[in-house]
Amino acid sequence: WLEESYPHYDEYKQLISWRSYVVCDVNQADVNNWLRTPFIERGAAERLYIEVKFSMRDCTHFPATVRSCKETFSLLYYESEFDFADEAMPTWNARTYSMVDRIAADEGRFSDNNEVVINTEVRSVAASKRGVYFAFHDEGACISLLAVRVYYVTCPNITLNHAFFPETPTGREVSSIKQTIGGCVPNAAQSRTPSYLCTGGGQWDLLTGGCECVAGYQAIGQQCE
Numbered sequence: 026w027l028e029e030s031y032p033h034y035d036e037y038k039q040l041i042s043w044r045s046y047v048v049c050d051v052n053q054a055d056v057n058n059w060l061r062t063p064f065i066e067r068g069a070a071e072r073l074y075i076e077v078k079f080s081m082r083d084c085t086h087f088p089a090t091v092r093s094c095k096e097t098f099s100l101l102y103y104e105s106e107f108d109f110a111d112e113a114m115p116t117w118n119a120r121t122y123s124m125v126d127r128i129a130a131d132e133g134r135f136s137d138n139n140e141v142v143i144n145t146e147v148r149s150v151a152a153s154k155r156g157v158y159f160a161f162h163d164e165g166a167c168i169s170l171l172a173v174r175v176y177y178v179t180c181p182n183i184t185l186n187h188a189f190f191p192e193t194p195t196g197r198e199v200s201s202i203k204q205t206i207g208g209c210v211p212n213a214a215q216s217r218t219p220s221y222l223c224t225g226g227g228q229w230d231l232l233t234g235g236c237e238c239v240a241g242y243q244a245i246g247q248q249c250e
């Protein structure tokens with residue numbers, strides 16, 4: 026993988042340099058190119074999302090003698106309790122890392138005759154150690170890796186039934202449901218335990234219980250005044 030700079034106009038029409046990683050060993054056998062992110066701390070996340078923007082050349086664009094040309098790459102990850110990676114570790118090996126997915130250019134590939142097509146692919150993995158490395162394994166494709174974004178999804182903080190529910194990261198699995206217990210707003214007391222369920226997509230569901238304003242206070246919106 027080589028680091029390259031692309032001239033690119035940003036939203037203020039300023040010429041900036043867009044850095045990308047490119048690889049194009051389409052005419053070699055047994056290609057084994059690895060690129061790894063720095064250590065990314067998991068923080069409060071239980072599930073990490075990774076968005077990858079890239080472009081890929083169409084293999085038909087190369088002469089027929091180029092037999093090892095590929096049109097996919099592998100996205101892998103490695104969880105760790107500390108940042109220990111160096112030039113040799115974790116071993117550059119698909120058995121050392123865990124596979125996320127083999128990624129193809131779903132939006133399309135490009136040849137010299139058409140415009141560059143930018144593909145955006147999103148994958149997610151459950152995470153439980155302190156942090157994670159993501160790695161890109163190329164075995165003979167012609168790729169420009171333009172942008173990588175790692176993030177997690179939360180159910181946003183919300184006040185309902187005079188109870189405040191804090192921002193809650195979604196659970197380990199997309200299908201996970203996490204119960205969050207709310208706290209009463211000032212001058213309110215619990216009638217029944219305020220509970221809200223945070224779904225894997227970051228939406229709240231099934232609100233139960235709540236709080237009521239104590240004597241001497243009246244409900245104004247979600248507050249007790």
Ligand SMILES: *[C@@H]1O[C@H](CO)[C@@H](O)[C@H](O)[C@H]1NC(C)=O
Binds near residue numbers: 181192
């Ligand atoms: C609730 O979320 C809003 C919007 O993201 C934020 O501005 C605010 O600080 C949050 N409040 C608390 C108490 O976390």
